[in-house]
Amino acid sequence: MNSSLYIGATGMKGLAQGMQVTTNNxxxxxxxxxxxxxxxxxxxxxxxxxxxxxxxxxxxxxRVAVGQxxxxxxxxxxxxxxxxGGLESTNSxxxxxxxxxxxxxxxxxxRTFYTRAGDFHTDEEGVWRTPTGLALNGYKLNPDGSxxxxxxxxxxxxxxxxxxxxxxxxxxxxxxxxxxxAKAGEEESPYFSLLNLxxxxxxxxxxxxxxxxxxxxxxxxxxxxxxxxxAYFDGAGSDPSGKNVEFVIASASAIxxxxxxxxxxxxxxxxxxxxxxxxxxxxxxxxxxxxxTPSQAGSKNLEDxxxxxxxxxxxxxxxxxxxxxxxxxxxxADGWQNAPANAAQVGKDAKLLPGMGETTAGNSACTxxxxxxxxxxxxxxxxxxxxxxxxxxxxxxxIQGQFSNGQTADLWQIPVCTFTSEYNLYREGGNLxxxxxxxxxxxxxxxxxxxLGSIKAYNIExxxxxxxxxxxxxxxxxxxxxxxxxxxxxxxxxxxxxxELKR
Numbered sequence: 322m323n324s325s326l327y328i329g330a331t332g333m334k335g336l337a338q339g340m341q342v343t344t345n346n347x348x349x350x351x352x353x354x355x356x357x358x359x360x361x362x363x364x365x366x367x368x369x370x371x372x373x374x375x376x377x378x379x380x381x382x383x384r385v386a387v388g389q390x391x392x393x394x395x396x397x398x399x400x401x402x403x404x405x406g407g408l409e410s411t412n413s414x415x416x417x418x419x420x421x422x423x424x425x426x427x428x429x430x431x432r433t434f435y436t437r438a439g440d441f442h443t444d445e446e447g448v449w450r451t452p453t454g455l456a457l458n459g460y461k462l463n464p465d466g467s468x469x470x471x472x473x474x475x476x477x478x479x480x481x482x483x484x485x486x487x488x489x490x491x492x493x494x495x496x497x498x499x500x501x502x503a504k505a506g507e508e509e510s511p512y513f514s515l516l517n518l519x520x521x522x523x524x525x526x527x528x529x530x531x532x533x534x535x536x537x538x539x540x541x542x543x544x545x546x547x548x549x550x551x552a553y554f555d556g557a558g559s560d561p562s563g564k565n566v567e568f569v570i571a572s573a574s575a576i577x578x579x580x581x582x583x584x585x586x587x588x589x590x591x592x593x594x595x596x597x598x599x600x601x602x603x604x605x606x607x608x609x610x611x612x613x614t615p616s617q618a619g620s621k622n623l624e625d626x627x628x629x630x631x632x633x634x635x636x637x638x639x640x641x642x643x644x645x646x647x648x649x650x651x652x653x654a655d656g657w658q659n660a661p662a663n664a665a666q667v668g669k670d671a672k673l674l675p676g677m678g679e680t681t682a683g684n685s686a687c688t689x690x691x692x693x694x695x696x697x698x699x700x701x702x703x704x705x706x707x708x709x710x711x712x713x714x715x716x717x718x719x720i721q722g723q724f725s726n727g728q729t730a731d732l733w734q735i736p737v738c739t740f741t742s743e744y745n746l747y748r749e750g751g752n753l754x755x756x757x758x759x760x761x762x763x764x765x766x767x768x769x770x771x772x773l774g775s776i777k778a779y780n781i782e783x784x785x786x787x788x789x790x791x792x793x794x795x796x797x798x799x800x801x802x803x804x805x806x807x808x809x810x811x812x813x814x815x816x817x818x819x820x821e822l823k824r
Contacts, residue, residue, distance in 0.1 A: 568599065570638060
């Protein structure tokens with residue numbers, strides 16, 4: 322009977338602890354990032370009843386002890402259930418949820434913690450923090466995309482993006498029905514008629530009826546100042562083998578002054594930076610770009626126009642000391658082929674134009690095909706200084722900044738951490754865990770790669786507590802506790818009755 326009292330007491334004690342776990346789960350049913358706990362019971366070691374012996378069956382080395390009696394209940398462990406909680410959308414970009422495995426790493430400056438609760442906010446210095454003030458750790462990304470050191474994520478609301486000088490310009494256009502409007506000097510140099518007509522001393526550098534198409538190009542210098550360029554195109558004859566289109570590229574020249582501050586009249590060739598010919602085959606595919614640049618600024622003398630320098634197989638212009646490649650859609654992989662000494666040597670023979678050899682036209686190459694709808698476009702990689710307008714976070718945890726100059730830049734990477742054994746994480750309260758030696762190796766990597774979960778911005782992860790399951794568990798625990806209390810009272814009555822027999 323004493324044993325019955327003890328066994329009943331262990332049952333009440335263990336089930337009371339089980340009720341505590343159930344109650345804590347129900348209390349945290351709405352806690353962000355909370356992970357449900359589960360209590361595991363085990364029996365207390367049994368005792369062998371004296372003089373009962375052992376029963377052996379007919380099989381060798383097999384026996385069943387029939388004289389063992391249990392000694393009650395004990396709490397073996399309280400483990401955490403790390404299943405995914407449901408995601409709830411919010412209106413804040415700093416609210417982050419991990420969809421899959423992993424934890425955010427946060428710090429108070431001395432200790433490191435791990436959490437699934439991603440309800441972050443920014444403080445007055447732009448540091449991303451938990452509601453209790455812990456800083457979110459991440460990698461600051463350099464302009465070249467490389468990672469910096471792991472440190473608290475900090476984004477200045479008024480940060481700027483440094484300007485970038487234009488280094489490449491791409492031109493896409495269709496010249497299906499282009500006419501030959503420029504006739505200047507065609508007896509001697511039909512491929513440089515636009516260059517011959519160009520005159521920077523006039524209000525219009527080219528007469529309106531001297532070219533078939535023009536395209537405006539905005540480029541940027543190293544300080545982010547915009548520079549306007551204009552590309553003019555005109556037909557330059559065709560034959561059964563294809564079509565030729567001549568072009569010039571000119572910049573808006575600044576007004577020059579002498580030492581007395583007096584304006585210097587511009588030369589006719591001021592602003593010209595390139596002249597050349599686009600050559601298309603009979604199908605309208607671009608097969609060659611012949612390009613020349615002036616060796617002497619302002620000169621229109623064809624002997625002063627040399628074959629353009631190449632960079633990565635593309636012709637290069639120079640604008641106030643800044644070099645830019647011009648890409649019409651093909652490049653000279655092996656350099657110029659049969660290049661003349663200067664533009665004057667080309668004369669009227671298209672075969673004397675410099676060639677690019679074997680070329681491959683890309684999807685954005687210029688064409689000369691009959692098309693009902695074709696959008697001409699200009700591409701360039703320069704921009705002015707920009708101020709941060711907005712941020713976003715993608716599934717890889719990359720924080721991207723959108724700036725006032727239309728550019729997007731990767732600013733930070735928020736890593737995700739996993740452990741060999743997450744069941745050995747130590748709960749610190751406040752939705753936080755710390756790593757123990759039993760957790761094994763901690764792996765920190767980019768979200769949504771390998772075995773790491775993805776990051777969802779504008780979301781938080783809710784508690785993974787199943788309320789229906791917890792209610793059932795609570796009822797069962799209550800019934801079990803009542804039954805064990807009945808055992809205690811019954812055993813107590815039996816013991817009292819036995820004491821009465823003695824009297």
